Amino acid sequence: MASRLAGGYAAVKRALNEIKKKDSSFAPQSLLDFGSGLGTVVWASHSYWGDSLKEMVCVDSSGPMNVLAERLLKGDEERAEPHIKQVYFRQFLPVSPKVQFDLVVAAFTLSELLNVKEREDAVLTLWRKTSSYLVLVENGTKEGHQMLMEARGTLLKKQDKIVHDIRPAAVFAPCPHEQTCPKLASAITTPCNFNQMYQPLPLPGRNERQTEKFSYLILARTELGGTESEGVDWGRLISPVKRRTRHVHCRMCCPDGKLQHLVVTARKQSRDVYRCARSSDWGDRLPMLQGDDEDAESDSER
Numbered sequence: 246m247a248s249r250l251a252g253g254y255a256a257v258k259r260a261l262n263e264i265k266k267k268d269s270s271f272a273p274q275s276l277l278d279f280g281s282g283l284g285t286v287v288w289a290s291h292s293y294w295g296d297s298l299k300e301m302v303c304v305d306s307s308g309p310m311n312v313l314a315e316r317l318l319k320g321d322e323e324r325a326e327p328h329i330k331q332v333y334f335r336q337f338l339p340v341s342p343k344v345q346f347d348l349v350v351a352a353f354t355l356s357e358l359l360n361v362k363e364r365e366d367a368v369l370t371l372w373r374k375t376s377s378y379l380v381l382v383e384n385g386t387k388e389g390h391q392m393l394m395e396a397r398g399t400l401l402k403k404q405d406k407i408v409h410d411i412r413p414a415a416v417f418a419p420c421p422h423e424q425t426c427p428k429l430a431s432a433i434t435t436p437c438n439f440n441q442m443y444q445p446l447p448l449p450g451r452n453e454r455q456t457e458k459f460s461y462l463i464l465a466r467t468e469l470g471g472t473e474s475e476g477v478d479w480g481r482l483i484s485p486v487k488r489r490t491r492h493v494h495c496r497m498c499c500p501d502g503k504l505q506h507l508v509v510t511a512r513k514q515s516r517d518v519y520r521c522a523r524s525s526d527w528g529d530r531l532p533m534l535q536g537d538d539e540d541a542e543s544d545s546e547r
Contacts, residue, residue, distance in 0.1 A: 250283055255443035256459035257352050258289040259528075260382050263418040263463055264348075265293050272297035273347035277374055279338070279367070280354030281305045284314035290348065291329050301332045302346070308336060338370065345376040352382040355392045368396040369403060372414065378465050379414075385438030385458035393462040394426050400464055412466040419461065419481050419528065424502030428483075436460060437483060437498070439528040479530040480505070486525055493522050497531065 264271055273294050278286040281303035291298060305311050311334040318327040349371050358364045372379055381396055383389030400414040401423060416423050419437070428437050438460045445455050480497035483504070487494035495507045511519040518532070525531055 250285060251443050251445045252455060252457040253282075253353060254285040254289055255441045256382055256457045256461070257286055257350070257380075258292065259439070259441045259459070260380055260418075260461040260463065261289055261293055261350075263461075264378055264380075267418070271347075271377065273377065274299045275346040275348070276301040277338075277346040277349045277371075278303045279349065279351040279371055280357065281314060281334075282310060282353075284317060284332070286350045286352055287318075287329060287332055290350070294348075295329070299331055300346075301329070302339070303332060303334050304336070304338055305334070306336055311336065338374070342373060345374055347377045348380070349375045349378070350380045350382070352380075353384065355381065355396065356383055356389060361395060364392060364395060365399050368399050372400055372464070375464075375466060378417065378463060381462045383460050385436055385440075385460045387434065387436045390426075390428070390436035390438065390460045393460055394429060397426075397462055397464070414464045415467045417463040417465040419463075419498075421479060421481050421498060421500045421530070422502045427498065427502060427504045431504075479532055482525060482527055482529050482531060485527045486522065488523055493519070495522055495525075495531065 271294075273290075274297055276287070276290050276298055278284070278290075278301070281287070282305060284303055287301050287303060290301070303311065303314060305314070315327070315332075315334055316323070318329055318332060319325045320328065351367070351371060355364050355367065358367060368381075379400075381393055383392055397416065397420075401416075419439070420426070426437065428435055438458050441457045441459065442454050443457060445452070478500055480499045482495055483498050484496045492508055492510045495509060497505050497507060499505050507522075509519055509522040514522075522531060
């Protein structure tokens, strides 16, 4: 459990950083962490929005886990003041449908549910509790990615049947589109995942930097007619950038719902675009989607 603490924190913080970067004015006052475990979501959220967060509710069905998470907040001193205040631990979600939170997070929780029906019910419940952003994080495996795509499909389809929902769901990250995931549509399916380096806890045999492979999904509530957002025409790097002499190879997921392999050069695109691509990394967005025919190739054509 302790060995997973730092990796989970790193993955959650990386996912939340997407909101911090793209919506710098977002200042959540309330947080709901579903399946909170040791409370890594609270720590990660507080690192970004500690000045604005006034209420953080951690929900975990395990009473002993809640006790342990609370002890961590107090530095393992029972009578000490918690390092982060206004954190409340519960074993059940708030019953009232009127109770909503600015930020709702479920990290490595969907995979603990027994079947598709339970996951669908949980996602719909969490969405009803969301007033701004819903963040889902899972292991970067085929199974983890598939669960996130199930959740994505559930919310994008179900919202059509919710007449009173004037702020429907929109995909915020990492997908630059709302079409079927091209990685699931290809003949050989591979998960859409990302890597995050982190420094593990000082445990025996785990002193070197580690890598956490994870998948994530962020959905945002939008104003009616306001689904367009800054950066909607950008692509997302879905693998490490391959840097070569005077050119770089970028594999991207594009707004048209297709995967593209782009070869970026200063001569064909521009020096600024080339420098941007060369300094980018796996998971970043790039301000270009296509090049000349000889420079862009759809993965479906390869």
